[in-house]
Amino acid sequence: MVRSRGRPSLGRQRIEIRRIDNSGRRQVTFSKRRNGLFKKASELSTLCGASVAVVAFSSAGNVFAFGQPTVDAVVRLFDPLHADGADPAPAAVEDGGGGGDDVVVADPEELDALRRAEEQTKAQVAAEQARMRDVGDKVTQAMAGRPLWWEADVEALGEAELPALERLRDSVHRHASTLASTATPLPPPPEQEEVPELDVSDYSF
Amino acid sequence: MVRSRGRPSLGRQRIEIRRIDNSGRRQVTFSKRRNGLFKKASELSTLCGASVAVVAFSSAGNVFAFGQPTVDAVVRLFDPLHADGADPAPAAVEDGGGGGDDVVVADPEELDALRRAEEQTKAQVAAEQARMRDVGDKVTQAMAGRPLWWEADVEALGEAELPALERLRDSVHRHASTLASTATPLPPPPEQEEVPELDVSDYSF
DNA sequence: GGTTCTATTTATAATAA
DNA sequence: TTTATTATAAATAGAAC
Numbered sequence: 001m002v003r004s005r006g007r008p009s010l011g012r013q014r015i016e017i018r019r020i021d022n023s024g025r026r027q028v029t030f031s032k033r034r035n036g037l038f039k040k041a042s043e044l045s046t047l048c049g050a051s052v053a054v055v056a057f058s059s060a061g062n063v064f065a066f067g068q069p070t071v072d073a074v075v076r077l078f079d080p081l082h083a084d085g086a087d088p089a090p091a092a093v094e095d096g097g098g099g100g101d102d103v104v105v106a107d108p109e110e111l112d113a114l115r116r117a118e119e120q121t122k123a124q125v126a127a128e129q130a131r132m133r134d135v136g137d138k139v140t141q142a143m144a145g146r147p148l149w150w151e152a153d154v155e156a157l158g159e160a161e162l163p164a165l166e167r168l169r170d171s172v173h174r175h176a177s178t179l180a181s182t183a184t185p186l187p188p189p190p191e192q193e194e195v196p197e198l199d200v201s202d203y204s205f
Numbered sequence: 206m207v208r209s210r211g212r213p214s215l216g217r218q219r220i221e222i223r224r225i226d227n228s229g230r231r232q233v234t235f236s237k238r239r240n241g242l243f244k245k246a247s248e249l250s251t252l253c254g255a256s257v258a259v260v261a262f263s264s265a266g267n268v269f270a271f272g273q274p275t276v277d278a279v280v281r282l283f284d285p286l287h288a289d290g291a292d293p294a295p296a297a298v299e300d301g302g303g304g305g306d307d308v309v310v311a312d313p314e315e316l317d318a319l320r321r322a323e324e325q326t327k328a329q330v331a332a333e334q335a336r337m338r339d340v341g342d343k344v345t346q347a348m349a350g351r352p353l354w355w356e357a358d359v360e361a362l363g364e365a366e367l368p369a370l371e372r373l374r375d376s377v378h379r380h381a382s383t384l385a386s387t388a389t390p391l392p393p394p395p396e397q398e399e400v401p402e403l404d405v406s407d408y409s410f
Numbered sequence: 411g412g413t414t415c416t417a418t419t420t421a422t423a424a425t426a427a
Numbered sequence: 428t429t430t431a432t433t434a435t436a437a438a439t440a441g442a443a444c
Contacts, residue, residue: 003353004392007416007417008415008442009415009416009417009418009440009441009442010416010418010441010442011417011439011440012419012438012441013418013440013441014418015419015440016442017248017251019253019254020252020253026252027253027411028440028441029253029440030252030255031411031412032438032440033249036245037242037245037246037249039437040238041242041259041261044235044238044425046222046224047222047224047225047235047238048225048231048232048234048238048263048264049231049264050262051257051335052242052259052261053259053260054258054259055257055279056255056258056395057256057257057279057282058255062413063412065283074260075260075283077268078261078262078268079278086253097244101382105310129235130442147421164310186225197422213422213436214432214433214436215425216422216423216424216433216434217421217433217435217436217437218422218424218434219425219435220436230424233424233429236424236430237422237423237428238421238422241420241421241422244421278440296444397420
């Protein structure tokens with residue numbers, strides 16, 4: 001009748017890295033790979049103590065993002081010029097080609113590699129500019145905000161709090177994982193439930 | 206007398222997703238996983254016709270990035286408010302000036318998607334800001350009736366707090382580990398000289 | 411938009427250059 | 428800091444909800 005015997009699935013099949021024509025399949029793939037990408041970004045951040053930001057627009061126009069510590073923070077460090085009132089000093093990068101001739105590269109995989117290589121180069125340049133400018137100063141100003149409880153100085157705590165810390169750690173770990181895998185499609189209009197008379201005015205985000 | 210017989214390698218080993226202490230290993234891992242992350246981003250972009258941007262700062266202060274069509278274009282769509290007044294062609298394919306050698310050849314369909322997404326994004330950004338203000342409320346509620354900050358109801362927090370939660374998680378994890386192994390005097394000073402650079406993790410919302 | 415279930419394809423941890 | 432090897436741990440294409 002059905003497949004009481006045969007393999008329940010052919011398993012993962014190899015695919016070519018080129019636009020998926022089938023709309024449905026493309027959507028499913030985007031969903032799966034987007035999660036995978038965010039997970040990888042999160043792991044890179046945790047494992048190597050790196051700051052990472054990822055922003056992805058689906059062809060349908062939805063936006064998803066991941067940031068450690070936040071997309072904004074990383075992006076501003078990457079390109080402080082876009083931060084308010086900075087002078088727009090164009091990068092003095094040399095254009096390797098004749099500036100107009102289209103490139104006809106062989107295989108797409110190589111093209112991707114080129115794209116990645118190029119971005120890395122541009123990143124280095126941006127970093128250089130950022131360094132030449134006093135980024136540290138801007139960061140200092142940017143973080144002039146109020147300290148939040150979760151930013152507490154954990155290092156200052158002692159052994160007595162260890163049990164609680166471990167519980168919190170596990171709790172946070174589980175929750176963070178959940179949130180991470182759930183991705184962050186920019187929220188549809190958040191339905192604001194009324195909050196008691198709590199003075200939130202002290203939290204300026 | 207070496208290992209003419211034994212397996213030449215134990216093969217990939219499973220690891221915990223937490224900061225890698227060994228400086229050398231951490232660096233190697235960063236290098237490998239960064240490439241993996243960019244490759245994944247590139248594939249997602251190609252396979253699903255999505256616009257993706259990834260920016261990563263190593264703990265050593267180096268910057269790396271990948272963008273399709275460019276980090277700039279994606280970032281601006283994500284947060285148009287940071288882009289100063291004018292709105293140059295969203296996914297401009299070329300920057301003959303000193304912008305660098307762009308090999309990007311965006312297809313019209315994608316450009317169209319980007320334009321459509323922009324409008325949608327503008328509206329979402331407003332919602333996003335509102336949500337950020339809401340973070341303060343959530344935290345306050347999560348702490349309701351809790352004498353100690355670390356007893357806060359983590360489960361009640363949402364995606365907006367994810368970045369901070371992850372930082373806290375890592376911080377707690379490291380500290381808890383330290384306390385747990387403080388049975389012995391003091392381990393020899395770790396040979397890892399951290400970056401004297403600015404600490405991005407101190408960023409606040 | 412998401413999720414679950416296999417069978418495979420990939421990504422990589424360890425190591426050594 | 429990037430790359431090559433090798434043996435495994437992970438990610439994920441397909442199909443069906």
